[in-house]
Amino acid sequence: MSQTMDLVDLSDLLGLVAGQDKRAFKSLYSATSAKLFGITLRILKDRDLASEALQETYIKVWQNASRYDEGKSRPITWLVALARNTAIDSLRRREPARMGGDNDEDALERVADPQFGRVDPAHRQTLKGCLEELDEVQRRCVILAYCEGYSRAELGKATGKPEATVKTWLRRGLLRLKSCMDRE
Structure with a gap:
């Protein structure tokens, strides 16, 4: 985990983001965007597509922060799942189903x-x-x-x-x- 994430309580930030706090959202983005971009890039293998997926992810965070449940997962786990699912959705929209492809x-x-x-x-x-x-x-x-x-x-x-x-x-x-x- 990055040093930035260690210095910030992501649960608190998500709680503030749920209340539409723009400064908390900016702090959450600063603390987590590099990690989430890495995840979207690994899945999509294209920087532009990964950037789009990252943007979609943070839109979802802004809209759904109130759904985060501290009792079910760590904040970073929730954010990673959102990013991963967004990237996979993006991949599915762009690629027809195929049985070959990646090894x-x-x-x-x-x-x-x-x-x-x-x-x-x-x-x-x-x-x-x-x-x-x-x-x-x-x-x-x-x-x-x-x-x-x-x-x-x-x-x-x-x-x-x-x-x-x-x-x-x-x-x-x-x-x-x-x-x-x-x-x-």
Whole structure:
């Protein structure tokens, strides 16, 4: 976490932003924008698109700060989730559903722990090995759903299979991944 975030109580700032305090909003932006930009850039891989997603994120923060619940998550966790979801939404609006594309390594980086900015190498190898246990279509569906944010309907169109089939693939794939990760 950056030194700026350590010096500022983000919960207090979010509370003030919920009351439409512009100075608190500016302070919140100063304390968190670099981290959130890094997250949007890692997902979108384009500085202009990442900047747009960051702007959208802070609009959402301004409009929804009152929804932040201190009992459910840390402020930075809430902000990171907002940024990540905004970036994924942006990606989905710009890219048609596809089954090819990025390799699994790129996808693993996009679901990296936002606190550390990358997947732990030991966990990366385990996750990669577990993903390899899935068949190709199931693996791509899991990666596109959980790394790229694709819906079951979009995956159904991409694979030519009914949404119910995709739902079953995802459920079984996640169960197999969990079982494999637990073994390791």
